[in-house]
Amino acid sequence: MTNHISPTSSRSDYALEACGLTCVRGEKQLFSNLNLKVTPGSCLHVRGENGVGKTSLLRLLTGLAKPESGEIFWGNESIFKDSIGYHRHLLFLGHKDGLKEDLTALENLQMYASLDAVSLTQENALAALWRFGLRGREHLTVNCLSAGQRRRVLMARMLTRQAKLWILDEPFNALDIKAVHELKNLIAEQLLKGGVVVMTSHQEVNLPNMQVLDL
Amino acid sequence: MNALLTIIHRDLLLVMRRKSEVLTALFFFVVVTSLFPLGIGADAALLRKIAPGVIWVAALLSTLLGLQRMFASDYADGSLEQLVLAPQSMVLLVMGKIIAHWIVCGLPLVMIAPLIGIQFDLDASSLYVLMGTLLLGTPVLSLLGSVGAALTLGVRGSSVLMSLLILPLYIPVLIFGAGAVYANSVGLEISGHFSLLGALLILALAFVPWVSSAAVKIAIE
Numbered sequence: 526m527t528n529h530i531s532p533t534s535s536r537s538d539y540a541l542e543a544c545g546l547t548c549v550r551g552e553k554q555l556f557s558n559l560n561l562k563v564t565p566g567s568c569l570h571v572r573g574e575n576g577v578g579k580t581s582l583l584r585l586l587t588g589l590a591k592p593e594s595g596e597i598f599w600g601n602e603s604i605f606k607d608s609i610g611y612h613r614h615l616l617f618l619g620h621k622d623g624l625k626e627d628l629t630a631l632e633n634l635q636m637y638a639s640l641d642a643v644s645l646t647q648e649n650a651l652a653a654l655w656r657f658g659l660r661g662r663e664h665l666t667v668n669c670l671s672a673g674q675r676r677r678v679l680m681a682r683m684l685t686r687q688a689k690l691w692i693l694d695e696p697f698n699a700l701d702i703k704a705v706h707e708l709k710n711l712i713a714e715q716l717l718k719g720g721v722v723v724m725t726s727h728q729e730v731n732l733p734n735m736q737v738l739d740l
Numbered sequence: 741m742n743a744l745l746t747i748i749h750r751d752l753l754l755v756m757r758r759k760s761e762v763l764t765a766l767f768f769f770v771v772v773t774s775l776f777p778l779g780i781g782a783d784a785a786l787l788r789k790i791a792p793g794v795i796w797v798a799a800l801l802s803t804l805l806g807l808q809r810m811f812a813s814d815y816a817d818g819s820l821e822q823l824v825l826a827p828q829s830m831v832l833l834v835m836g837k838i839i840a841h842w843i844v845c846g847l848p849l850v851m852i853a854p855l856i857g858i859q860f861d862l863d864a865s866s867l868y869v870l871m872g873t874l875l876l877g878t879p880v881l882s883l884l885g886s887v888g889a890a891l892t893l894g895v896r897g898s899s900v901l902m903s904l905l906i907l908p909l910y911i912p913v914l915i916f917g918a919g920a921v922y923a924n925s926v927g928l929e930i931s932g933h934f935s936l937l938g939a940l941l942i943l944a945l946a947f948v949p950w951v952s953s954a955a956v957k958i959a960i961e
Contacts, residue, residue, distance in 0.1 A: 587825060590961045613827035621818025625750070627757035639746040640826040640833075666757070 539600050539614070539689050540564045541586065541721050546595035548581050555581055556740060559595070565689075568712065568722040568732050573740035579725040580620070582740065583692050586723060587617045599690070613642070616688035618696060622675050626668035630654055630678045633667060634685060643687050653681035657707060672699040680708055683715075691715060693724040743828040747836030748843070755844050761809060766848050769802040773856045784861045791860035792870065792921035799849050799874060800881060800910050806845035807885040807906070808899050810837055811956060815893050824960055830953040838886045838949065846878030862925075869924040873917040876937040883944040884909045890955035912940060 555578030638645035920933035
C-alpha cells in the first residue's frame with residue numbers, strides 16, 4: 526500500500542509572500558510592484574525614511590488595508606480568502622497599543638486571550654507579566670502605567686498569543702535598554718519556534734535569519 | 741459565541757469603571773422628562789396626552805448621548821483594529837457592542853419608564869404599554885445608532901453629524917412607540933403598533949450588524 530500522507534511541515538506551509546504590491550495613499554503612490562517572501566524561522570526588517578510607507582506596508586500585510594494591486598499569500602493562500610483563518614495565526618502590534626486604559630494589565634491580557642481564542646490560565650498570564658518586570662503592577666489599570674510599561678504588557682501578549690506570524694510596527698519604541706534586550710530575546714525565541722516576524726524599526730537589529738527590506 | 745460574551749463583558753466592565761458616562765444618559769432622560777410636568781403645570785389631561793411623545797423623544801435623545809462612545813474610544817486607542825484582526829466574525833463583535841450599548845443605555849430607560857409615567861398621570865395599562873414599546877423599540881435605537889456611530893468614526897464634529905444622520909431614521913420607532921401608548925389611552929387596538937415595532941426590530945437585527953461591521957472596516961482602512 527502506498528502512503529498518501531504528505532510531509533506535514535513543508536517549508537512554504539506558513540510563509541508570508543507578497544507579489545507585485547502597490548500602495549496608494551491619497552494621491553501619492555508610496556511603492557509599486559513590491560515582492561517579498563518571509564519563510565518560517567526568519568525575520569523581515571523593513572527600513573526606510575519617515576513617510577516612505579513602512580506602516581502602510583505592514584497594514585497591507587495584516588489585511589487591514591487592501592492593496593491597490595498585487596496579492597498577499599499566507600501558506601500559499603490569499604489572505605483575503607479566509608481572513609479569519611489568517612487572523613488566527615496573526616499578531617499585529619501597531620502604533621496604538623490597543624490596551625483599554627480602564628482595565629488592568631491582567632484583564633487586558635485575559636480579554637485578548639479570550640477574543641483571540643487562545644486558552645490562558647491566570648497563572649500563565651501572571652507569569653507572562655512577571656517575566657517582563659510587571660510584578661506588583663498586574664492589578665493596576667493601564668492608565669497608571671508608563672509608556673514603556675505598556676509596551677511590556679504588549680510583550681506579555683506576544684508571549685501568550687501563540688501566533689505564528691508577528692507583524693510589529695516600531696516594537697522598540699519607548700523601551701529601556703533592558704526591555705529592548707528582552708524583546709530581542711522574545712523575537713529570537715519566536716524565530717526558533719519557526720515563527721515569522723515582520724517589523725519596522727529605526728534601530729539596528731541583529732537577529733538570526735534576518736532579511737532587510739529598504740523601502 | 742464566546743467572543744460575543746467576552747465583548748459584552750468587556751464593554752460592561754469598562755462602563756462600570758467609568759460610571760459617569762452611563763449616568764449622564766440616564767439622568768438626562770430623567771431630567772428632561774421631569775421638566776415637562778414642572779413647566780406645564782398641573783393640567784393632568786394635557787400631561788396624559790403629551791406623555792408618550794415626550795417620553796419617547798427623551799428616550800431617543802438620551803440613547804444618542806451614549807452612541808458616540810460605542811466605537812470612538814476603541815478607535816482612538818487602537819483596540820478596534822485589534823478587534824478587526826481577532827479571529828472572530830466582526831459581525832458578532834459588533835453585535836456584542838450593540839447589545840452592551842442597549843444594556844447600558846436602553847434597558848435602564850425601560851425600567852425607569854413607569855416612574856416617569858406616574859409624573860404624567862398615566863394609568864397602569866398605559867404604563868405597561870409604554871414599557872412594552874420601549875422594550876421593543878430601544879434595541880432598534882441601539883442597532884440603527886451603531887450604523888451612525890460606525891459611519892462617523894474618525895470624522896471631526898462626528899457627534900453632530902451622527903445626530904443628523906440617525907435621528908431621521910428613528911422616526912418610525914418614535915411614531916409607532918408613542919402611537920401605541922396614545923392608542924391604548926383612547927381605547928384603540930394596539931397589536932398593530934407592536935407588530936410593526938417587532939418587525940422593525942427583526943429587520944434591524946437582520947441587516948444592521950453587517951452594515952455596521954462593514955462601516956467599521958472601512959473606517960479602519
